[in-house]
Amino acid sequence: MSNPFDVLIDSYLDKQVGFDAGFLSKSLSSGLQQHLCQLHSDGQMSTASIGNKEEKDPHQQMRGDHIYWLDKNHDNIFEQEFLHRVDDFIAYLNQTCYTGINASEFHYAVYKEGAGYKRHLDQFRNDGNRKYSLINYLNMDWLEADGGHLLVYPDSGKQQILPQSQTAVFFNSAEMEHEVTVANRQRMSITGWLKQV
Secondary structure, three states, rough: OOOOOHHHHHHHHHOEEEOOOOOOEEEEEEEEHHHHHHHOOOOOOOEOHHHHOOOOOOOOOOEEEEEOOOOOOOHHHHHHHHHHHHHHHHHHHHHHOOOOOOOOEEEEEEEEEOEEEEEEEEOOOOOOOEEEEEEEEOOOOHHHHHEEOOOEEOOOOEEEOOOEEOEEEEEOOOOOOEEOOOOOOEEEEEEEEOOOO
């Protein structure tokens, strides 16, 4: 009997980019979106930067999103449900693919109209803990004309992914270059990394 996480894992093994249009339930995606909108409205989001504590660039021109880190100690049922789902995914990934993942970190991301993120890798030059990137989209009724596509660059050539709600994308953080094209409306996601620490 197959596991629901097989869709994401099998597509990753087959094409270097895992894709599941129904990784999040409709109710969970909607709840996370509402929570993110409230955080943004309350001024809780921070301007995103490039690099980690040792190599942070406060004047970067690479990305234009605002972020808020998720935490299991936060008192929000949707955030808790999402992080538990990630834990279940990690457990299954370790069981089936022997990845040795033992930590994760995730943040909400909001791109305002006109913002994007230039082509990059997710792993820091001075820190190899990030092994896999996992992106979850929270945008209802997203259209091609709305822009904000995720572009990924596997060996087979460029792929373009619409950031539609409930969708998850999964790839190797050190190997898969990717970018976010300019969004023509506000664009929301949860982006994070599965780590070995």
